[in-house]
Amino acid sequence: MTTMRLHRILGIALLVSACLPAAARAADMPAPISDVTFQCNLGKTIAAKFFAERVDLALSDGRTMSLPQAMSGSGARYANADESIVFWNKGNTAFMTEGIDGPETYSGCIVVSDMVPDPDWAAFASSEYGFSLRYPPGYTVDGGYVYEGLGPGHDITGVSFTIPASMTTGTNLAADTRLSVETLPDAAACTADLFFPAGSVTAAATTEDDTEYSVASLTDAGAGNLYEETVYALAGTSPCLAVRTFIHSANIGNFDPGTVTEFDKAALTAESDAIRKTVVAGQ
Template identity: 55%
Template sequence: MTKSIWAVVIMVVLLLGVGATMAYRAPLTRLLNPPREPAPAPTSSGTVLSQNYATTTFSFGYPESYTLNEGYTYDAFGPKKLIHGIALTIPASMATTSAGTNLSSDTRISVEQLPRARNCTGDIYLQENVFSYTFTEGGISYSLATTSGAAAGNRYEELVYALATSSPCTSVRYFLHSSSIENYDPGTHTEFDRAALLKELDAIRRSVVLKTVVTQ
């Protein structure tokens, strides 16, 4: 062989050796440095829904700091007409003791269902005789009903967003409980940021996804 042919042969052998080494190292590198799951992306409101909960009929995301209650029931209609669902209670850092505001620790958001409802409207989830109105947001038709009241220095507010076309009838309820700011010594507590709270609850509501129920 001529020197030029030998040079070509040597280059080919070297290239094959380098390729084999890289092919061998690649799987080992992936084992030592496994791909990481991407961090949960914040919603348009800035709320990070890092946790996910799912049932056979719906799923939703929620912040890790919220407390999940799988045995939740809404009992304002009495023991014979309980509304079952899943509730999320606000984190302690948002409530009166830790945050220094007048927001109570039982403030929550819940996903509830009334399987026998023929018309899925927000008013059927409230004891008071209230009206509901329909609006569309993000391609979803909601029937919204609201109510509020006060007793013994406490204020209660409920907003029910029924997913108008859902079956079984599914709704998202906001339950806001706060104390009158006059209950506290001057300068010790401030009014809670209602707009910021609703913004966070809205992010959870918008994450609700209904599943198709297959009947046999």
């Protein structure tokens, strides 16, 4: 065996022996128990990978850190050695404090769904109403939305997401068509009929993708306009959380032939359903 060949064989052997421990270590690294993103107040985010005894965090300010699990009376608590950084997680919610007995630097955080048809969908979370969702580009968000359909003194508050103008241009679909997430803080049971005038609808239970809903719909018409509302209340949530779709359209027969195209109701309904399925209750 030549010296050059011997050196080549020894080099390969050393390379293989050096690589094996790294590969073994990689194989032994545990996968995270869960990998989620939290949307927080002020547009901040936290990407969190939970392991058996620690959490790895990536903050929207660019910092990354790994915090071991610490003692907690309620929920899961993770902290560095001097507890100057503490990350709290309970259910679908979280917050972070910094400094000894310091303020919440990441507050009102709620898990956001990754079950979206397009990664460009925006994320929204409301710590006031206790939910997060994802929605397509172009929708207009109103955090001060009020549903007034129950009459004076019975307003329902929430957040609305109004469709983009591009969905109505040249069609009989009205610009106030929207999806809204609403809450009833004092509801004894979370059922869809509570979001309509008393006695006007009957709620039915249904389950989609392991989520239990109470569902009810109401249709009304007047002056050549059609108003269609469907409410999906998330069963068991407290405060009671519900998603309402409101479709306002004009009678296509009221327009001169060829001047307006009838809107694609199936496509609109499919998009509304896709948004609804991303709702996460912050509980």
